[in-house]
Amino acid sequence: MTSTRPKLTIRLAAPRGFCAGVDRAIQIVERALERFGAPVYVRHEIVHNRHVVERLEQMGAIFVEELDECPDDRPVVFSAHGVPKQVPAEAQRRNMIYVDATCPLVSKVHVEAQRHEDNGDEILLIGHAGHPEVIGTMGQLPEGSMTLIETIEDAQAFQPKDENRLAFVTQTTLSVDDTSAIVDVLQARFPGMKAPHKEDICYATTNRQAAVKALAPHSDIVFVIGAPNSSNSVRLVEVALRAGAPRAQLVSCAADVDWDELGPVETVGITAGASAPEDLVQGLIEAFKERFDVTQEDVRVTDEDIVFKLPRAVA
Structure with missing residues (x-):
């Protein structure tokens, strides 16, 4: 017929x-629930998907925005997007059990940023304001150490303290083409700017x-x-x-x-x-x-x- x-x-x-980072983050919450029992607290959505979050909630995960919403005596997982340095420091101060589910490719960007800071470079972060990954990356260093560049216009307007001491890192989830266009503008203006050893976009x-x-x-x-x-x-x-x-x-x-x-x-x-x-x-x-x-x-x-x-x- x-x-x-x-x-x-x-x-x-x-x-x-x-992707591998999301898979790992979800497994971390599942394993934490197996190992420690419910509830396990998770700071921010473990990944940006309500279906995933709701399934983990049914298993006993409790999602919160900030660490002060978590009791001292229950484990807390940090999301795949990464967190500012003060968050694990605060968890340590409170003697909490915490597990960091930051994607290793985001952690790589954090390490790069710290290395540039140690070298005395001014750091540009290409990314989107307010995104948890950007908040986490900027939170790796003292306030004012990093300048956020969101657009080609930002790249054209930026004025460095010393153009010979300049480096950039990027958010891992950006448009490849948009980011290339921004980087092209920056590199044309500042040919000596240090780039990541391997592209940050994952x-x-x-x-x-x-x-x-x-x-x-x-x-x-x-x-x-x-x-x-x-x-x-x-x-x-x-x-x-x-x-x-x-x-x-x-x-x-x-x-x-x-x-x-x-x-x-x-x-x-x-x-x-x-x-x-x-x-x-x-x-x-x-x-x-x-x-x-x-x-x-x-x-x-x-x-x-x-x-x-x-x-x-x-x-």
Whole structure:
């Protein structure tokens, strides 16, 4: 029997979804609950995804904004985005059990920033104001040690104390293209500026953006599964539009799709930000299969096999 449903090709980005840092952070909370029992407190969302947070809450995790909301006698986990230095220092002062789930690639940026500070360099941080990762990175050093650069205009306007003692680091979840444009401006103005030994934008951000660039020009619309406060997910929408997708939309899950607004489509691109679980991707694909006669294609730009070790406290 011939299907009466319209035909649709789903182009599925690969890699997509969870990265090694997110995987590790979630495992840290799960292992802490196994080892110490509930409740385990978590300072800030462990990763930027409500579905992940709600599942961990059901297991006994309690999410708080600040350390002073945590009792002294229960373990606390610090989120994957990193925390200012005073947070673990305060936990130590209170003799708390704490586990740091900061992504190792974010920790690498912290180490770079400290090294530049030790060398007496003025440090620029390319990133987005208010993002937890930026707050954590700026909080590694004394106030005023780091200047935040958000835009090309910021890069053009910045006046260094000494242009021969200048270095930069970046947030790990930025748009590769936007960041390159800002760095180009800074390096043209300050040729001696020190750059990271290896690019700070993490492998997962780079790979997910490359996969979206590959599928966007051939898609009528691209759906990015992720949270509005997830920097890497929001960047994927921007990358899709710039790469030629006529439309791109951020959704947290299939329930967010307005099917009436979808209109006639023949090809849909699907990806997920680094903090979005794969079951949400599969849920969106199933929702399309209920309405369309679906053919699925993988658009794979690389394979990922990176795994980060767990901290000794929960290993």
